[in-house]
Each structure stands twice: as structure tokens, then as C-alpha cells.
Amino acid sequence: MKTCRLIAGLAALMLTPALPAQQPGEMPVPTKVMIVGTMHFANPGLDYRNLAVDDVLAPKRQREITAIVQALSRFSPTAIGVEWRDDAASAAYAKYKNGALPPSRDETVQLGFALAKLSKIDAVHGLGMPADLPFELAVAFAQAHGKQAIIDRVTAVSDKNVAAQEKSLKTKGIAATLRLLNDPVAANDTHSLYRELLKLGAGDDQPGLEATATWYRRNLGICAKLMQAIKPGDHMIVFIGAGHLTLMQQCVRETPGFSLIDARDYLPH
Template sequence: MARWSFLLCAAWIGALSVPVEGARADAPPAPVQVMVVGLFHLSNPGHDLHNMKVDDVLAPKRQAELGAITDALARFKPDKVAVEWPRDTVEERFPKYLAGTLPPSRNEVVQLGFRLARTAHAIGVYGIDADGDFPYEPVKAYADAHGLSSLLDAEGAKIDRQMAEQQRLLAEQGLSAALRRVNEPALIDEGNSFYRTALRMGSGNEQPGAELLAAWYRRNFLICANLVQLAKPGDRIVVFYGSGHAFLLRQCVSETPGFQLVEPNDYLPH
């Protein structure tokens, strides 16, 4: 009798382990795919240390190029577009853009962010910008006072060379070629070297370089927090942001569980 009880119990347990047709174990949530598109200003306010000059993007030639760029990025099928504007500004202006009542704008948020969202029939555009300081003057003052100006000058010269090449590509090959250059991963990594050089500016309790980095990282973490908090599993998000932010935003996306970084140069037209 005990033997039969054992066999019946074993058979019952075995039956529980047989998968029922159509049933499956819980699948992990679909990853959030994020494409960070680093930009130069299409209508430059001149607020950066190094500023690129772009001719009138409302001219027919540039409008055709912008249309080709957003058509190509739409192949990614984004359902959300995140941009370098405050949330309330986007919430005010994007509905006007869709309604055709927004005044003409050369700003990259409108020309790329709004246009892509409309082209791709995205759920919406989200402003994820965050305020932050960039205390460069104490860094420069320390460098000047301690014979370290040549280090900053070398970094500035490197950025000027990069910008000159972007300017050449823009003039000779168009907007997409210049954007592809800006979004080359190796170039993005190289551009981050300025912040490591800034760490040399300081000694003891006087650390202007570290303070600059702390402020810069803080702003970018706030931006990435806004991005992470708007994302849902399975989302496909395109982020349009100034190229100076690309390194840290790409890092944040790559290191956040459940997120995948997508390369814009896999989509930007040649």
C-alpha cells in the first residue's frame, strides 16, 4: 500500500511539472531602446564655449535635408521623442506645431524633434532638460594662475579642429554628413577628454576642476533621470540633445538595467 501511495504521489508531482499547452514562464520585460542623437545648434544662441555656424535651415535646400534625416530616423519607429527643452515649453509648443500655428522656428527641437514625432506618429514629444551651472571661469583662472593654461588651450584647439571638420562637412556634404560626424562613438569619447583635463585644475581644498565636473554631471544625471522616468518597457525613444551631453547620456542609457543604446549612425542617411 505504501508503494502505491508513493507512486501516485510521484505521478501527481510529475503531472504538475508538465507544461500546459499555451502556458509559459513569465518573460522579462521588453527593453527600452534609446537612440541618443547628438546635435549642434541649428539656430545657435552662442552660449557654448565653442559655437558652430549653420546657414538658414528654413531655406529649401536645408528643409529637404532635414526631411530626409527625419524620414531615415523614422525607420527606427520611435514612439517617444525627448528633446533639450523644458517640459512646459514642449507642452505649449508641440500642439501648436501639429496644428500649424507655431511661428517658423530654426531651432533643432522644432526642426528635428517635432518633425520626427509627426513623421513617425510618435505618442508625443517630451522636454527632459534640466537647469545647471557650468562654472568654467574658476577653472580658467586657476589654470592662468598656476601655469596650466596650455592644457586648456590644447583641449580648446582640439575642439576647434573637430568643429572645423563639422563645418566643412556641412558646407560640402550637408546636414546629415555633419551629424554623422558628431555622432561617431570614437569622437564622442575623445570629446570627453576635456573633463578629465579639468581635474588637473586644483590642489588641496581648491578644486575648481572637480567642482566643474560635479556641476556638469549633476545636470546630466537630472536629464537622464527625466528620460528614465518617462520610459516604459518596450519603448523606442529618440533623444535629441547637444552633442556635449552625448557621452554622459549614452553612458547613462548603457548602464541602466532594462535599457539598450541604439546608434544613430545606423539610421542617419549617408
């Protein structure tokens, strides 16, 4: 009986809108969130397949980045979220504002910090949630159980995506590549590969499930930090690796009071 009452109480809470009190007839203040999926400018080599980015500190690339930052500023952001841990982001941004941060090729600095400073934002929110994806166990299972074709498909799609991104970067520039990365249909096609990993397992041995669950948990953690950082009425831009785009957009769409803004509506052509 206690369990039933607890479930009923939780259900009642879930049905109660968690919105700020408003005067009769007053419209809710919209909270807008833009997720900008990016490639890794500094080539850290942390993904399954990695896009090689030339020196973004070169004058040509700096002009492109400046144009991107100025275009995004039209959204009038009041908050910036980045993929770094909060303490690291806060300390580095404080130095950046004072001109004391050494030159950095990282997209957090080049895009997130630059836009925050241009928008006169006092601090950035570090939303990073590092996690070790146990992908190797899924690969080992595939090799041992005649399911290498699943890993080959993941590799082929990843290689195809990286090739398209490298071509875009070389021929069209950073903004065009960001527009490519922020196509939600293409991003979801790539994200669906995690469903393929779920096929790798049998009985209680579920390495594909473990890899996928770790990825989902990481993104849920980033979503939680976003919701804890944002305030009603904010215009928040989150800069994050493009692989997170599908789940982070889902986070925003499914959160009451949030409005998802398509980054492509602001990125320059």
C-alpha cells in the same frame, strides 16, 4: 547597526531587477533608446566653441532635414525626448501639431517635433536640465598657477572639432555632420577633456572639479528625466547637443532593460 541594516536593505533592492512581471517563458519586451547628438541649428552661441550653421529654413536645408526625419522614422519611435524644459516642449509641440508655432530654426523643432508629428506621437518629453558651468573659475586658476596649457588644449581640440564640423556641413550636408557628431569614439575623446579640467585645483580650491561635477550633475539630471519618461517596450529617440552624447549613451547602457541604438545605423549617408 541600523546603518548596516539600511545598507544591506539597499543592496538587496539594487540586486532585484526592476522589470515588469512576466509570464513563465515570456521574453522581456525590449526598451530601445537612440541618442542623436546634434549641433545647434539656431546658433544660440551657448557652447565654449560654437559651430556656425547657415539658415536651416532655406529650401536646400529643409530637403536635407526632411530626409533625416524620414530615415529616423524607420526606427518606429514611440517616444521623443528633447533638450528643452518639459513645460516649454509640451506647449510648443502642441502648437506645432496644430500649425500654430511660428517658424523656428531650433533643432528641437526641426528634428524632434517633425519626427514626433510624422510618427503620430501625442506629446514630446522635455528632458532639459539647464546649468551654469563655472568654467571661468577653472580658467582663472590655470592662469594664476601656470597651467594655461590645459586650457589651451581644451581650446585647440574644441576649435579643431568645430572646423571639421563646419567643413562637413558646407561640403556634405546636415546628415553627414550628424554622423560625424555621433561617432562615439570621437565624442569620447572630446568628453575626456573634462578629465583635463580635474588637474586644475589644489587643496580645498578645486575649480576644475566644480566645473566637471556641474557637467556630470546636469547629465545625470537628463538621464533621470529620461528614465522617468520612458515606458517598457518604448522606442525612444532623444535629440540633444552632441557634447552630451558620451554621458547619455552611458546612461542608457548602464540602465537595466534598456538597449542602446546607434543613431548612425539610421541617419542617411
